[in-house]
Amino acid sequence: MSLPPAFLDELRARVPLAPVVGRRVKLVRAGREWKGCCPFHNEKTPSFYVNDDKGFYHCFGCGAHGDVIRFLTEQEGMGFIDAVKQLAAQAGMEVPSESPEARARAEVADTLQSLAGRAAEWFQTQLRSTAGAEARAYLDRRGVSAAMIKDFALGFSPDSRTALKTALKDAGEDKLVEAGLLGRSDDGQTYDRFRGRLMFPIRDRRGRVVGFGGRALGDIQPKYLNSADGPLFDKGRLLYNLDRAGPVAHKSGRLVVVEGYMDVIGVAQASIAELVAPLGTAMTETQLALAWRQVDEPILCFDGDGAGQRAALRACLRALPLLAPAKSLRIATLPPGEDPDDLVKRGGAPAFEAVLAAALPLSEYLWRSETEGQDTATPERRAAVRQRLKVHADAIADPSVRALYAADFNARFDALYFARPERPPRQPFVRGARYVAPLAGASPALRSRGLGNQTASGEVTALLVGLLTHPGLADRHGEALAALPLSDPRQAELRDAILSALAVRPDLESDALNADLVSRGVGGLADVTLKSNRLRFSFTRKDAPAEATARDFGMMVDTIAARTRIELELETATARFRSSLEDSDFERQQALLAERVEIDSAMMRLAESLRDD
Template identity: 60%
Template sequence: MSLSPQFLDELRSRITLSGVIGRSVKLMKAGREFKACCPFHNEKSPSFYVNDDKGFYHCFGCSAHGDAIRFLTEAKGLPFMDAVKELAQAAGIEVPASDPRSAQRQEIQATLYDVTAGAARWFEEQLSGIEGAEARTYVKKRGLDDKLVRAFGIGFAPDSRGKLKMALATHGHDKLIETGLLIQVDDKEPYDRFRGRLIIPIRDQRGRVIAFGGRIIGDGEPKYLNSPETPLFDKGRTLFNIDRAAPASRKSGRAIVVEGYMDVIALAKAGIDEAVAPLGTALTEQQMEKLWRLVDAPILCFDGDKAGQKAAVRAGERALPVLTVGKTLRFAMLPPGKDPDDIVGEGGSAAIEPFLAAPSPLVRVLYNSRLSEIDRSNPEDRAGLRHRLDDLAKSCTDKILQEEYRRSFTSLFFEDFGWKGRDRTVVGDAISRTRRDIKTYQSIARSALYGCFRFPQTLLRSLEDICKIDFDDDVLKIWREKIVDSVSARPFLRDDGVIAILEADMISPPQKFDITRDLRFSLNVSPEVGTARLTRIIRFLVENEALSKALDELNHRVINDTGMGNYVALEKMRADVRAKIKVIRDQEYESGATDAEADKEELGGAAGQSAASATA
């Protein structure tokens, strides 16, 4: 339905922007404006301003800007028409109806909202009454405090066939039946749908009660009972807690989908308010669309049992045909037999955040689900797997996404069954061996620093390099900083001076060294030879550190790209690492003529530089 510019201008003029925003954001007066911490991004000092005269808000931190309608669609996630209707209701004006039938439907719905709101209040009253004692005990057992009970509007339905019907009799039986609160079979007297259950209201994105969910308190089936579909309630398009989760998700940058009401409430108890749940059905395409209006990649955190994993896979399959570039799903995989309520109950938000922080991508979840269905040793099964993966990719309606999913499925298949799968162990062992070699780095680095105590002049020749060495010991880092500062300030400082400075700053060097561990090369030489040897060792340490980082980067590329080019590059890197390590190891101990010649070369170079300086 289209609305005229004149109507929208009239609507904006009838409402006060600070009043609309002030319902959910704490505003502070700032001259003729209001200021607050921005609801669209996390900040500690206010940069969000509201101007009633001009009718717009603006954040100088994230550039969020708009009017009242824009605020409701962006901050609360309301569809445009819902935002307009909410503002119109507050302003006391009617939204133009597109046709008489539409106007009639709106009028009927308006009266039905009164019915559901009245029922919600009555259920809340029963929870605090005499008959609600068992329900209150259950609520406390679940660890829900009064604040949380009020936030979700939790109530209680007495075990009676007619108490709700009597309490809301003024609305008429027809409306109670139409909202699903009463059940009528044939021409018999209607009776209460919810009996002997904890009641949890289901709200739309505007916070209006549209239906109810009831959980059995003792033994009995069904464990959960929802309202039927009504003019207000379409369960395939509704998400439980969407009214609270929408603004929370825009602040946190994530939306979490769990299986049930109690999972949502448990996460809220742990301070995670951006969680929603479908209502007794698999996650639908319409519900995904609602989630994608909030974030690009909602996280599905279903139970860790087979049913929960099956539901996750089913949601992934339903997502493929409606995916668009930039929109996807991610999956937080919980341990077997655990649900979010269990995890949070055991350790609060700290227990579940690691799962939420490292969700699996959609492509991996779908691939693993198909892989689990085959006998890996059977070539016919492997061929069938490739066909099924190809069919999954074809279900993407976006042709580019279809091609990328096909490419990703193929890559994952060859990780398991191609050259990469075959050689993964070999490559992994090679990388492990290389890393074991690189670990000699720290022992040599420690020894080099101790050598600088003996020959401080080394620092003047290798100041930049010694600062690049990554010591794994915080004390050694402090020693390094102190002697660098000291020698830079006093170029002719001797070893006893270095020790005195360290001791004066209460950073005493070890009184005893393990010669076989801490001094990996001989220092029983002249200052000139010792300085030359230390300079050479420090240079090798810097080269080795760069090599280690390069190995990490290449290893990551090989894991994520099955191309032969990366594999060949890894093999070359391994060879280079081994060659460098061999050179470094040759420096660990005095080795006769080889070291002597290298020392002479270093000394010759230094002498030449000194002579050149003297001549200049």
């Protein structure tokens, strides 16, 4: 049975070799590798080495050599397919069924990779030619050295619709289109996809060219253009420079994610090699997984402008469902208006290292993004901050990490907004001085009243006070009120008692309604509600105009109902995204979060406009 090379490559990438070998061989760390006594021959001095970066083992004693699949077939006697199935189950992958189509796809992938490699060599030749003068001048202005041009295999695509097509005409136009090197117009004509661009070869983890990024040199849009997604290239599953940065990251314990190709190259000139970049898109879940395979806490270092910081925050939000014990991110913030290449040119490697050293843990970054620069002068605005922090914690799938994030956010929120004033130090008694008794604490009645009201919604309390003050409001809004799911059972009990009383006697005035509630056994609850309300709206005042009271009461009911709906939908969307990690589910969750933030803002505006200050 023949399996697609792309599937086998993915399987080898997902299953680290050392843990598999370690089930049979006692391995010890030896620099970037592991070593132990060879399982294929008898030896007392270890000469058997396992390299996780390159995915192979080698014995210098007997010459045994292979990858994770071969280890199972040679050492454990498994057939090839059985070994693949076991490893696929371990990696959570489905083994593709053998078919003529699968064999054809495997052959196509090999052919396309070969074409991409040939194209990379041709682009490099063009950069060195007379036609590449403009590209060489651009690299010179950017300060890219000849060594970097060679190391990163930079090239140039002439401003021609047929130059590459002619150079690789033996491959056939259909194959070149499939490899993402040619485009096809609506009338079926083919043309060079990359024209007048500086070319950056994009390699897979094993160092094979699978696509290109092209940077426009003239007035061409878009500024950056990637190979088209296809059988060979998938921009969401690759990281630029991972084949070179991965081994260095394993050794240094650090991997830095920057925004663009030139950032990687510019910083590499300062001898900082463990940099990768997404391919012009927001970080995907697959790219995050690739980064986590190298180190436990990759550093995001995006540009200091608004777009760069939005990209960093979006990557953080995508990472939340994937967090696990020891797997997180750190976020480094560049000076405003600078990218990594600019920073290195201005201050050299020390300037960039200083930015990385100041990188924030993910939890700290999220906390600051939600609290710094925010107007939290009112309880409603502080509640909105707390709610956004809760959404971040709830997005984490791992229960232990989720609980710790929630606890951390809650503790910091309480410390920031509910900190008690420090008690002044006790002064020693001085003989002859006048004795001053210490201030007494809150009375038991006051403490019990505060504690008893902690779970109640302040907005719902205000609505209930509105009904007690203006019973006629139930005529228009009673049905909407009855449909509100109230989490506090006392609020629900009082709401139901009020609506029941007014259903029987719609003409009840305030005093008569309160007397009716006493007969129903909830008079004390009504009294506590009236006394505990801290929100002063038009509908909570007896002397407010009837028109304003009815309008404002309806606005409050509608806003609470909308927020309740959004909370339920957001909970469902977050759970769906945790399990699927699909872009569409992520976008739905983010849209609902934005809608919820807008509703919270509307609630704050309503509360502030109606509060009796």
